[in-house]
Amino acid sequence: MLGSNDITLALPRDLRRKRAEIFILGLSSLHLAPASGFSREEPLAASDASMIPSPASFLQARSITSAAATPSSRVSFSLMSHGPSAGILHGELLGIISAVLLSIHDNPSKPYPVLTDHKNAVLMIADVLPSALPHVWNAQPARSLYHWLLMLIQTVSPSPSISWTAAHTGGQTSQCLANDYVDHMASAAQHSCGVVASAPLATFTMDDYALFSSDFGFLECNVSLFVISRLESTYASSNSFHPAQAWPLALYDCHSLPDFPYTRASSSFSAIVQLYAQSSQLDTAQVRHRRFRDMPPWCHFGCDAFESTHHIFALYPAFMAIRRAHNVGLCDETSSLLEGKTTDHIREVFGRAAQRLFSDDAGLWPQYRTCFYVGVLPPLTDIAADVRPYSDISGNNSFSDNVGVPSPRPSRTTLDARLLSRLAQVWHVRSIRLAGHIWGEYKRRVRALHAGPTSSPTDSSLTSYSYLLPDTLRFLI
Numbered sequence: 001m002l003g004s005n006d007i008t009l010a011l012p013r014d015l016r017r018k019r020a021e022i023f024i025l026g027l028s029s030l031h032l033a034p035a036s037g038f039s040r041e042e043p044l045a046a047s048d049a050s051m052i053p054s055p056a057s058f059l060q061a062r063s064i065t066s067a068a069a070t071p072s073s074r075v076s077f078s079l080m081s082h083g084p085s086a087g088i089l090h091g092e093l094l095g096i097i098s099a100v101l102l103s104i105h106d107n108p109s110k111p112y113p114v115l116t117d118h119k120n121a122v123l124m125i126a127d128v129l130p131s132a133l134p135h136v137w138n139a140q141p142a143r144s145l146y147h148w149l150l151m152l153i154q155t156v157s158p159s160p161s162i163s164w165t166a167a168h169t170g171g172q173t174s175q176c177l178a179n180d181y182v183d184h185m186a187s188a189a190q191h192s193c194g195v196v197a198s199a200p201l202a203t204f205t206m207d208d209y210a211l212f213s214s215d216f217g218f219l220e221c222n223v224s225l226f227v228i229s230r231l232e233s234t235y236a237s238s239n240s241f242h243p244a245q246a247w248p249l250a251l252y253d254c255h256s257l258p259d260f261p262y263t264r265a266s267s268s269f270s271a272i273v274q275l276y277a278q279s280s281q282l283d284t285a286q287v288r289h290r291r292f293r294d295m296p297p298w299c300h301f302g303c304d305a306f307e308s309t310h311h312i313f314a315l316y317p318a319f320m321a322i323r324r325a326h327n328v329g330l331c332d333e334t335s336s337l338l339e340g341k342t343t344d345h346i347r348e349v350f351g352r353a354a355q356r357l358f359s360d361d362a363g364l365w366p367q368y369r370t371c372f373y374v375g376v377l378p379p380l381t382d383i384a385a386d387v388r389p390y391s392d393i394s395g396n397n398s399f400s401d402n403v404g405v406p407s408p409r410p411s412r413t414t415l416d417a418r419l420l421s422r423l424a425q426v427w428h429v430r431s432i433r434l435a436g437h438i439w440g441e442y443k444r445r446v447r448a449l450h451a452g453p454t455s456s457p458t459d460s461s462l463t464s465y466s467y468l469l470p471d472t473l474r475f476l477i
Contacts, residue, residue, distance in 0.1 A: 006203065013204040017148070020200035024098050025105055027197055028075040037181030038071040039174045045070045045112040045160065046178035047099040048167075049091030050186040058229055059084050059216060064091040066199065067185035068098035069178070070106050076189045081198040083217025085226075086142075092118040093145035094199050095182070096162065100152050103160045111160035115175055117167035117183075125149060125162055141221050147205035235291065251366035253377040255424035261432060270432040273439045274375040277309050282439070284309055300446055312442055313373040314360060319438050323358045326434040330354050333426050341419055350423070353383050357427065358434060372431035373438070380420050380427075 008016055038044060047068040056062040064079040064086055075098050079086045096116050103111040116122060128136070129146055137143055153159045165175045167183065189196050201218065203210075211219040211226075219226055262271050276282045285307035289297035299307040301318060312319070334354040338347045353364055357378075362368040364378050 006201065009203055016204040017151075017202075020202065020204070021101055023200050024075060024077075024101055027077065028073045028098075028102060028105075031074045031076070033072050034069050034074055034181060037177045038069065039177075040071055042174045043071045043107070043112045044115055044174060044178045045099040045103040045106075046115040046165075046182045047092070047095030048117060048179065048182040048186045049088055049095050050183075050190055051088045051091060052190055054088065056087070058221075058225065062087075063190060064088065065186050065189035065196065066091045066095040066098065067182045067189065068095050068102055069182050069185065070099070070102045070112055072106050073102050074182075074185065075102065076185050077197045077199045078189065079199050081201055081217070083213075083215070085213075085216040085219050085221055089118075089121070090142045090145060091186075092116065092121055093142055093149060095186070096121060097145065097149050097152065100149065100160055100162070104152075104156055109158075111156070111158065114160050114162045115165045115178055116162065117165055117179055119164045122162055122164045125153070143220055144202040144205040144218075148202045151205070238291065248366075249376065251379070252371070253379045253381075253424055255377075255380065255421045257375070257428045258425045261429055269440070270436040273373070273435050274432060277313075277435070278374045280309070282309050282312075284312060300449060309373070310369060313435060313438055314358065314370050316442075318445075319441065322437055322441065323434065326430060326437070327355060327358055330357060330427065330430045333430065334423065337423055337426060338419070341416070350383060353378070354427070357431070373435040375428060375432055375435075377424055377427050377431070380424055 008019070011019075045068065047066070049064060049066045052063045053060075054062075061084055064082075065076060066079065067076040068074065077094075077098075079091055079094065082090055096114060096118075099114045099116070100111075103114055106112065124140075124146065129140075129150060137146075140146060153162075165179050167179055169176050171177075203218070206218065206220075211223065213219060216226075262268070273282070280287060285295055285300055286297040287309075288295050297306045299305055299311065299316070301316070303311070303316065305311055305315070314323075331351060331354045334350055335347070338350060356364055358370060358372055360369045364383070365371065366378065
């Protein structure tokens with residue numbers, strides 16, 4: 001507990017417990033006695049708790065309030081001091097503890113029976129925890145509050161009974177009315193415009209060594225789950241997990257894309273590849289090096305370059321044959337689609353654009369690099385008007401040689417909107433299939449590479465893995 005700034009930790013445990021119980025009883029003196037909901041002929045004590053949002057995910061910020069009441073007193077408070085590690089169980093147990101204290105204080109000779117709608121807490125108190133072994137206690141969330149409650153029951157004679165009652169039944173019995181009253185109290189405290197007091201921490205019944213976090217308070221939850229949650233949050237907030245490139249979709253083609261590859265396909269592999277590529281989640285060597293430092297960032301297969309997503313899909317030489325095969329298929333589909341439906345010049349321009357769709361092209365792609373693997377396309381409506389011819393008057397077929405040479409600008413009205421939409425769908429489907437093909441082949445090759453012999457690092461084995469280093473560092477092996 002050394003990390004906590006709670007100065008009461010310097011006090012003896014008995015004194016801390018006494019201060020906490022006096023605080024709850026003193027807080028009840030600030031509230032008026034219940035006007036309705038409790039019978040004087042059949043006096044009862046009742047408790048309840050409320051949590052917003054409900055349910056809440058692990059360590060999600062939440063607001064928890066507890067309430068307890070007897071025929072002559074009532075109290076309500078929040079669990080703000082407990083931090084996000086507290087849950088509805090903490091609220092219910094603090095409500096039961098408060099109801100027991102009020103019951104004993106109001107009628108010491110014969111404390112009122114205590115009602116709660118939290119059945120699990122009643123079973124734990126009555127049957128499990130009184131004779132539980134240490135390993136059972138260690139696995140209990142909110143065990144400090146269970147300890148406090150058992151201490152109250154076992155050190156007071158006569159002690160009040162704790163029983164379960166159903167909630168929200170709409171009945172008119174004294175038990176139903178009492179439960180409805182404290183339920184309303186706990187819910188009203190969530191929306192109170194005034195200051196709601198915070199419940200005391202049961203540090204006096206905590207273990208000698210308790211985990212504490214300045215962000216989450218004392219931790220009596222599953223430690224493994226907490227550590228995993230914090231590691232996940234740390235990784236997710238790291239800059240290395242942020243997308244390496246923003247995708248300004250306004251620069252790319254805006255035609256509606258086909259649903260079939262995503263809603264009717266037998267596998268969602270292509271969609272997953274796109275999603276992971278857009279969010280920098282594909283486990284390339286560069287990404288793994290940036291996040292986990294478990295491998296060098298260089299290309300697995302000997303290229304003197306970082307193994308980035310773009311390198312794998314657009315630049316890696318070993319996949320050139322795959323890209324070329326898909327490119328031939330794309331050109332054939334483009335030519336068949338446009339045959340007889342537009343001018344020869346525009347068909348030629350789109351054919352040339354299709355040839356360069358899977359490679360970096362400053363004249364075709366808005367950001368100068370191909371992005372087919374994330375499912376976007378260059379703006380098709382601008383290709384016919386803005387892409388210059390690929391053949392100049394000298395017969396040179398190089399695109400770069402035409403820089404600065406004005407080109408004919410065909411009218412955009414010569415292309416039907418439905419034809420452009422169909423062309424966008426054809427290009428998109430071919431692009432995502434190529435991306436899925438390349439990534440599948442990449443994973444197959446990496447798996448085969450890692451499945452090699454794992455002998456001790458001799459000179460020969462180190463030399464065989466020299467591709468992990470750039471040329472300037474390979475002399476070290």
